[in-house]
Each structure stands twice: as structure tokens, then as C-alpha cells.
Amino acid sequence: MLAMNFRGPFRVRIDRKPYPEILHPEDAIVRVTRSCICGSDLHLYHGLVPDTRVGMTFGHEFTGIVEEVGSDVTKLKVGDHVMVPFNIACGTCSFCKQELYGNCHESNPEATAVGGIFGYSHTAGGFDGGQAEFVRVPYANVGPTVIPPEMDLDDAVLLTDVVPTGYQAAEMGGIKVGDTVVVFGAGPVGIMAAKCSWLFGADRVIIIDHLEYRLEFAKKYAQCEAYNFRSLGDPVLFLKKTTDYFGADVCIDAVGAEAAGNAIQTILGRKTLLQGGSTTALHWAINGVKKGGIVSIVGVYGPTGALVPVGNIVNKGLTIRANQASVARLMPRLIDHVLSGRINPKEIITHRIPLEEVSEAYHIFSAKRDNCIKTVLIPPRAA
Amino acid sequence: MENVAEKTLADKYAHIKGWGIDADPENEPTYPIKHWTGDDHKRINWKRPPLQPVNIEVLHSIERPNITAVFGTSSPPSGLSGAIRRYAFKYSEGNYAHWFALVLADRVNMVEGIIDDIAHGHFPNFFKERGWTAEWKYNRKAMITKLAIGAGVLIGVAAFLYARGGKKKSLL
Numbered sequence: 001m002l003a004m005n006f007r008g009p010f011r012v013r014i015d016r017k018p019y020p021e022i023l024h025p026e027d028a029i030v031r032v033t034r035s036c037i038c039g040s041d042l043h044l045y046h047g048l049v050p051d052t053r054v055g056m057t058f059g060h061e062f063t064g065i066v067e068e069v070g071s072d073v074t075k076l077k078v079g080d081h082v083m084v085p086f087n088i089a090c091g092t093c094s095f096c097k098q099e100l101y102g103n104c105h106e107s108n109p110e111a112t113a114v115g116g117i118f119g120y121s122h123t124a125g126g127f128d129g130g131q132a133e134f135v136r137v138p139y140a141n142v143g144p145t146v147i148p149p150e151m152d153l154d155d156a157v158l159l160t161d162v163v164p165t166g167y168q169a170a171e172m173g174g175i176k177v178g179d180t181v182v183v184f185g186a187g188p189v190g191i192m193a194a195k196c197s198w199l200f201g202a203d204r205v206i207i208i209d210h211l212e213y214r215l216e217f218a219k220k221y222a223q224c225e226a227y228n229f230r231s232l233g234d235p236v237l238f239l240k241k242t243t244d245y246f247g248a249d250v251c252i253d254a255v256g257a258e259a260a261g262n263a264i265q266t267i268l269g270r271k272t273l274l275q276g277g278s279t280t281a282l283h284w285a286i287n288g289v290k291k292g293g294i295v296s297i298v299g300v301y302g303p304t305g306a307l308v309p310v311g312n313i314v315n316k317g318l319t320i321r322a323n324q325a326s327v328a329r330l331m332p333r334l335i336d337h338v339l340s341g342r343i344n345p346k347e348i349i350t351h352r353i354p355l356e357e358v359s360e361a362y363h364i365f366s367a368k369r370d371n372c373i374k375t376v377l378i379p380p381r382a383a
Numbered sequence: 384m385e386n387v388a389e390k391t392l393a394d395k396y397a398h399i400k401g402w403g404i405d406a407d408p409e410n411e412p413t414y415p416i417k418h419w420t421g422d423d424h425k426r427i428n429w430k431r432p433p434l435q436p437v438n439i440e441v442l443h444s445i446e447r448p449n450i451t452a453v454f455g456t457s458s459p460p461s462g463l464s465g466a467i468r469r470y471a472f473k474y475s476e477g478n479y480a481h482w483f484a485l486v487l488a489d490r491v492n493m494v495e496g497i498i499d500d501i502a503h504g505h506f507p508n509f510f511k512e513r514g515w516t517a518e519w520k521y522n523r524k525a526m527i528t529k530l531a532i533g534a535g536v537l538i539g540v541a542a543f544l545y546a547r548g549g550k551k552k553s554l555l
Binding site: 007008009010011012013023024026027047051052053054055056057072088090092093094097098099100105106107108110111112113116122123126127138139168171172175176177178198199200201203223273302303304321323326333337340341342343359360361362363366367369370 | 429435451453456458489
């Protein structure tokens, strides 16, 4: 089968790999119909995530048709068209029982700090991902959900990560009716977080980035205010001024490890890997939120330490909420939001590229060419 | 009694479909992200799923007692990078020795990948693998500029070294 093959930082190619096998009674084999490149895939692509091994296939956002099921799979049958959450979750451990499906304790031997994730390095379990024609899906009774017949496939694939992560970012913000919410990062997740903030009753939603085309898109799609931090000068001062020197009620970090805007952070977190990513956006979030405010983090950071103003967190009495999205928990609610038209995910897709052109697709997304916001890979056997 | 401020905002955002529909005054820091069941106090004492047969080498964090019930089978550790990874997994996830060793292993693994490709008769097409055909399509001018600067620097360095070599010879 055809599959993306990681060869080292900034180098991927399409290769032939063996067809995946059922290795566990709760496995399913899925023929991929859509697979996205996620902003967090770029952290792997740029060599920022430790234990990203040569030969791995990335891809944690995908839909597909069930081709085979293991002996203990009862929820799915061959031929079902499913959307597969990016988390691999057993459904039986303490964490899964409490709906923390992103923190499963039975899906990632290599690290205890994160559950298994498809195609996301051995730090997340060493599972090959969905940027391929076929993929092995463990715990098929827990995560995969049959796509409602009336749902567009492009909407469905975005329900596997982008929409739930954006939604949970807003949810973790504990947004109260009338709140001012600031989202750092106008990538797909940040745009979705801004969009979802309205669902919780925000009075004002502000998104901050440095890519004009994304800010323009966010302004229209998420009906929010959009500002370029390059022209703001000091983004924290701007936030204070625009909230009567009070601070935002909620700040969301939807950028993570590759934040621009501060040379020292860039050198420490992106160029030398001396810390687990550049925390520039998180700095702005902590300093720009009000006293007693909430900072919600969905941006992905590396596992090592990183410089953040802890003193300000303490002195301002902030609440920090963070997690990988618990996709299976949110799925029913989000299906309802999509089918009722409250969220229209597929509008953020700018590029539909054949899987065979995966190298070009990664470069376009990584280098932000051609006004790229979201890229979907389409395997040759998708139809 | 109806919340007037909330109603005013609802009117203000009537054009945004679904505005306020998920507003939840009970959404305090631990709710609803975690549905507390008390299972935490049972520790690692749940009925485990069937275990995936271990037919490959699987490194596991020393912060857990065993391998998880399922695991990925992509790229088992091998070669020099594999030896470095085994070393890394002697340390806990809270230790820099663990992560820096893994980053080193990744870079070694990249070189191993190139050697492996060549050993199998495949010389990697770096231009293609780096997606530069897309750069040529969407950012040609900048790409040509970068290539020209790179070539200029290379020629400059070569000329400098050549001149320096000639100077040394003339001194002998």
C-alpha cells in the first residue's frame, strides 16, 4: 500500500509499505478516505518531537471504511464509514472511564504523560498513522464513530481533531456569558476555538497571529476581531488597553511549540531545542489574561521544561487548564453542532492534495505557501 | 427571573447561529472535562484489555510497570540509534537524559535512513522529499534568490580557499 514515510526533519516521501494486520482482538483495519495534515504534524516534520523514528507514517486525523475487524470488535462492521479520533483509548482504564480519552493508560508504553496517538512518534505510542491507504485502528469499540449519512466527508474528517480540539480549548476556558476571549494562533485549531467561543456565550472574541491571510480568514469565518501582533507592538499592552486595563477573561494558547514573536524563545525552543518549544504565545496569554482568569492550552509543547512566568501565574491567581482533546467525549455534541450548521468545519480546508504528493503537501503547509490553512490528503483508493 | 444582561447579549448576537447554546455556569475548572467516578483511588487496578502479542522490541517508560495492552509496531529500535534509545529509556520522563538522548537518536536515525536507502539501491531525492517542487511552483523568485545566494557563498568560500592555498604554496 502507499504510505507517507518520514525520512528526517523536513523530509517525507510516499512509499510502498506492507498492508497493516490485525494484531489485537479489538483492532480494525480501515481503508483511508480522507487524511489531514495537522499543525502538530509540523512539529514532527520539523524534528521537534523526541523519538520520531525514520520510517514512521504520520497522520492522526482521518476517516475510512472498515475493511477488517478483530474477534472482539462489536461496535463496527466491515463496510462502515468511520471517523477515527486521534486519541487511541481503551475505554476501560481509570482515565478513560472518566472520559479522559486523551490520557488512556493502556495505549502508549513509551510515555506515561500522554495516551496513544495515531502517527505521532513513539512518544505517543509508535502507531503508524492515517496518511496512508490503510491503517490499523486499535480499540475499535471505543473511538471510531460511524459517519452520519447526511454528513459531508470533509466535515467528518475535521471532527477527528480540529473541531474537538478547538471546542475543548473554549470549553476549558470556562467561558461565561459576556466574557472576552483571546485566542493566540489563527491556525485551524485557533480559528475553531474562536468560532466555538461564541457557543459558550462570549461577548468579544479576539484572535492574534502574524499571518495576514489567516487573520482575514478568521475574521470572516469566526466572526471575530483579528490582529497582527507584528503591528500591535506589545500584544499584552494592547490586550490591557482594549479591556480597560483589566485583561481578558480567558486566553487560549492555540500555537504551542513553534510560536514566533520572541527571539530568545525562538532560539531556545525552536532552533536549539534547549526547552520544550517556544512559549511566546503562552507568555502573552498568562500576562494578557485578567487576575483570576483562565488560560486554556491546546498548543502542543515538547516534553522537556520551558520558560514561563510562573510568578505571574501565582500572583494573578490564574487557572491553567490544558489537555489533549477528549474526542470520543465530545463527538456526539459536535456531530449535532455540525449537522445543525452551527459549525461548518470544511470551510477551513484550502488544499485537497493526492496522497502521492505528500512531500509537496507538507512543504506547502509548513511554509504557509498558497495561503494554506488546512490540507487534506486524498488516497488513490478513497473513492 | 430572566437574566436581562444575558438576554441583551443574546439579542446582540442573534446573527451568530448557536450563540450561547453551550453556556454552562457549572463549567468550573474540573467540570466537565473529567467526570469524577472515584476510579482514581483504585489506582492501576482495572480489568486490563487482552494484551497484544509482543513480537518486536518495545521500549517502555520506567514510570510504568509494563507494556500497555496495545502498542504501535512502527520502526522498532535498531542500529546505533536503537542503542541510544535503549539508553534513553533507562531514565524517567522527568529526566533530561531521557529526552536529549532520544533527540540524538533521532538525528543518528536520519543518517542511518540515508545509508539504508543507498544500501537498498535508492539514492534519496532530497529535492523531491523536501517538497521543493511546491516551492518552485509557489515561491519561485525567492527560491531562485536563495539558490543564487547559496551558490555565491559556495563560490566565494571555494575561491578564498583556493587563493589561500596558492598563497601558502608561494611561501614555501
